[in-house]
Amino acid sequence: MLDDFTFSKLQDRLQKDGINPFNASAIFRAVHQGSIEASALGKSVRKWYESQELCQLEVVREISSSDGYTRKFVLRFCDGKEIETVLMGYEGRHTACISSQVGCAMGCVFCATGKMGLLRNLTAGEIVAQVHFLNRKLAADGRPPIRNIVMMGMGEPLHNFEPVMDALDILTDPRGPCISPARVSISTVGHVAGIRKLAESGKNYSLSVSLHGASDEERGALIPVNKRWPIAELLTTCRDYSVKTGSKVFIAWTLIEGANDSDDHARRLGELLKGMLVHVNLIPLNPTDGFEGRPPSEERVYQFLKIVKQEAGVPVTIRQRRGIDVGAGCGQLAGS
Numbered sequence: 001m002l003d004d005f006t007f008s009k010l011q012d013r014l015q016k017d018g019i020n021p022f023n024a025s026a027i028f029r030a031v032h033q034g035s036i037e038a039s040a041l042g043k044s045v046r047k048w049y050e051s052q053e054l055c056q057l058e059v060v061r062e063i064s065s066s067d068g069y070t071r072k073f074v075l076r077f078c079d080g081k082e083i084e085t086v087l088m089g090y091e092g093r094h095t096a097c098i099s100s101q102v103g104c105a106m107g108c109v110f111c112a113t114g115k116m117g118l119l120r121n122l123t124a125g126e127i128v129a130q131v132h133f134l135n136r137k138l139a140a141d142g143r144p145p146i147r148n149i150v151m152m153g154m155g156e157p158l159h160n161f162e163p164v165m166d167a168l169d170i171l172t173d174p175r176g177p178c179i180s181p182a183r184v185s186i187s188t189v190g191h192v193a194g195i196r197k198l199a200e201s202g203k204n205y206s207l208s209v210s211l212h213g214a215s216d217e218e219r220g221a222l223i224p225v226n227k228r229w230p231i232a233e234l235l236t237t238c239r240d241y242s243v244k245t246g247s248k249v250f251i252a253w254t255l256i257e258g259a260n261d262s263d264d265h266a267r268r269l270g271e272l273l274k275g276m277l278v279h280v281n282l283i284p285l286n287p288t289d290g291f292e293g294r295p296p297s298e299e300r301v302y303q304f305l306k307i308v309k310q311e312a313g314v315p316v317t318i319r320q321r322r323g324i325d326v327g328a329g330c331g332q333l334a335g336s
């Protein structure tokens with residue numbers, strides 16, 4: 001589909017179809033900024049443009065959180081497959097939490113999407129279409145467009161590497177939605193091969209790696225992919241990533257009462273990360289159907305933070321669970 005093409009791929013496609021690639025700018029703007037510059041397109045180019053298909057999305061369900069900061073949408077594609085897209089707005093800044101796959105192959109035990117298995121990958125156009133959809137919603141409310149993107153919806157983005165990279169190329173293109181690469185965050189459960197490719201890509205996106213356990217046994221019980229890429233290999237890859245890119249890696253640690261929230265866990269986490277260019281985000285668990293774990297008390301969360309920060313000197317913050325009442329953990333709506 002036409003919205004799958006990055007600018008350079010669009011130029012190649014035009015060339016292949018016998019159309020002057022000079023038209024790529026106007027067509028790219030038409031697709032990704034919604035403005036068809038009719039006068040800029042000759043008759044034959046316009047005919048070509050109108051013969052092309054664009055990704056179509058249908059809203060199946062929409063829920064807003066009680067605090068009004070989060071709106072969650074279940075969106076359906078032409079083949080009937082459904083995904084979730086979340087719009088988070090705070091003090092006039094809007095962030096899109098978008099999906100990269102329908103379902104997910106990683107099978108994390110605390111995640112509703114993981115229970116679905118991988119149904120299929122999204123195309124670049126289907127990833128981009130989620131942002132266009134949210135921008136139309138924002139425009140209808142007279143609000144400014146999306147300025148931040150987190151690849152933290154359904155799916156493991158680095159397991160669908162090329163379409164995700166193409167989608168982010170499009171979303172950060174100044175001729176398109178023009179989102180700053182520094183405001184794009186890719187969240188991975190520890191897909192080591194993908195982290196290596198991302199480091200090689202030269203893209204300046206922010207990288208967040210989910211750890212959740214300080215030993216292979218503990219982490220493997222929550223994240224099955226740890227068997228393929230154990231902690232030592234994952235953290236070596238994160239170190240290499242920082243050396244290659246000069247960027248810190250964000251480490252996500254979902255706190256689950258009784259499973260990984262003790263003082264001992266905090267100390268072992270600190271030991272693992274000491275000296276690395278990292279920032280830890282602590283996330284009290286978002287309860288999901290089918291997983292019995294619960295978030296720890298606020299007191300426990302602060303005690304955990306204190307140990308990691310003071311004893312290991314690792315920077316750490318607590319992430320708020322916005323939208324918990326709309327099931328804004330990945331896959332909680334579409335999965336139901």
Ligand code: SF4
Nearest residue numbers: 104106108111114155
């Ligand atoms: S947490 Fe992320 S990687 Fe793990 S199963 Fe869920 S969507 Fe997949």
